[in-house]
Amino acid sequence: MLNRRRMLALGATVGGAMALPLVRAAAVGAQQGEPPHRGYHVGRRTAATAVRADVTPFSVRMPVPPVLRPASSGPAGDVYRIPVRAATAEILPGVRTQVLGYGGGFGGPTIRARAGRPVRMVYENTLDAPVNVHLHGGHVPAASDGHPMDLIQPGGSRAYDYPNTQRGATLWYHDHSHGTEAEHVYRGLHGFYLIEGEDEAALRLPAGPYDVPIMLRDSAFDANGELIFFGDPAERSTFLANGKVQPYFPVAARKYRFRLLNAGNERVFRLNLGGVEMIRIGSDGGLLPAPVPVTELVLASAERADIVVDFGRHPVGTRLVLSDGTTPVLRFDVVAQARDTSRVPDRLRPMPSFPAAAVERDVAMSFDLSGSFPVGLVNGRPYDPDRVDFQVKRGTTEIWRVINADTIGIDHTFHMHLAQFEVLDRDGAPPLPQDAGLKDTVHVPPGGSVRVRATFTDHLGRYVYHCHYLEHSSIGMMGQMEVIA
Structure with missing residues (x-):
């Protein structure tokens, strides 16, 4: 079939083409006596064979990305500092996988910013290849957009200024270095950036520990548990939720807000809870005008959706599985009763008016x-x-x-x-x-x-x-x- 043939061509062939500048970087590092690439295989030219991950379903708890504290705060806003590092992470149980990370983890820490309050992000590149950072969905000055040619060179750092003069929304940050962004994001250079508007607090939507970001993506692993990048993207059949394979997440019998992000390089998810209703309340740019009940949620690469699930409708002991079609991705386990004062109002946030197109x-x-x-x-x-x-x-x-x-x-x-x-x-x-x-x-x-x-x-x-x-x-x-x- 054409589909598989073109996926192989646009995966392995593209990956080989993208490796060229990084292979040169590896040679320079070796001449200077530096360890090549500090543990990640950007120079691999042939694809390893993908193997099915040997994971007992729903045996590992899904982590929630930690919220990063500002390094400093003042009248002018908040300053955050994040190193870009090569590291290892336990994606598969008991196996250490080589990854790239903001702060050293597979997936960066969550930034919770306030609408109207400026943020300065300072990134230090400890890798031996250039990187940069794009705030996906951010309304920011050009110098802070993470233009593909505005790079942070090895050993360098760069400050990005985000005014946050936009409505509350689920955004994300990721590498955008031209020619290498696909591999860098695939290996872990991605994280949540949440802008919270004052209007959301007034709506009394689920908040605090009941407001949970969930990053969904696909991956492929070789027999040693290493990520395969230069292969057929169609074979990235191991799905991750916050960096874990088929995890479970304990919930109370009450409403939760889940901020879903498709961080896969080439993937369309069709998500369902086995027919259980999900209330969609937000999209890429924030809250919808009104909540929309759905039983299936379609998310293409880089799209986001905020949903509310009311686990209070289900008795303690219920287990609900979030699936991509028929493939299980994540299980929610209702484990306790809880008081719930949150709500989903009939009206959320009106769409802005657009002037006539010029x-x-x-x-x-x-x-x-x-x-x-x-x-x-x-x-x-x-x-x-x-x-x-x-x-x-x-x-x-x-x-x-x-x-x-x-x-x-x-x-x-x-x-x-x-x-x-x-x-x-x-x-x-x-x-x-x-x-x-x-x-x-x-x-x-x-x-x-x-x-x-x-x-x-x-x-x-x-x-x-x-x-x-x-x-x-x-x-x-x-x-x-x-x-x-």
Whole structure:
């Protein structure tokens, strides 16, 4: 079938192409007497054989990412410091796997920021390869966006300033170093960044220990328990919830808010609780206008959804399994009674109004498969950091028609930096349920199109837009816009 063949081509072949700059970095480090790559295999050119993880289902508790405390706080805001490190993590029970981590863990600590209060993030790169950090969904100045060519060199550090002048939302931060972002994110350079608005506290949604971020992703492991990157992405069939394989999570008989993130490089999750109702309350850009009851939740790569599950409807001893289709991912165990004063009100947060669009554009994502290596294209051209594809006037609203010009079974997700957008339609038909609310990432199936509307407000400078199947953006499926006065 074409699907498997193209996945192998766009996984192993793309991975080999992406390894080249890091292989050169390894050689330089070796000449200087430094340990090559400090324990992770960025130079591997051939794929190992993926094996089924030998894990007893629901035998390990799902951890909750720790909330990082500011290194300092003052009237000007909060300052956080995070080293970027190579480390090992116990993803499979009893096995240490080589990973990359913000702070040294597989998945970084959670940042809980307040809307309107600035944050400065200072990252120190202890690796021997360049990295950077993008706040996915953040409305930030261009110098702090984590542009793919703005790198933190080995031994260096960089400060990113986030004004948090946007509505409360579930965002995330991850590596965006061009050509290496796919491997870096796959090996663990990802974490939650939660902006909390005052309006949410007034709604009395589940909060504190009952507000739980859950990062979902796929992985593949070799016989030694190491992550396989340069292989067929279709074989990444081991699903992780907060870095664990098929964990359980004990809950009280009350309402919980779960902030779900699909951090997989190339994956669409179709999540269900075995027919049990989930109340969707938020999307990429924060709360929806009103809660939406669902029994299935579709999340493509980089998309987020906030849901509320009322375990108070189930007796103690109940076990509910969150599955991707029929594949179990995570089990919730109702273990105790609890007092619950939270609620899900009928109205959450109205959508912002968008002015009339001044410009309409087409953005077509596709592959050139004619050469020895695939090349990602946007509007027929691969990414060039010296080229500006669109000039956008500050303060204007635009409508973009995003097209998946590949028709042979290749999916894409489209991500726009700087601005959140509204999905207007799909192929001229009404949006899908997963398109509701403010978005920054949207799934575009083969041959399909999605129209989105965004307003570009106060920040000037260059920002990228790209496919968020990270192997695709890594080899050119990315464009660049410049916001001008």
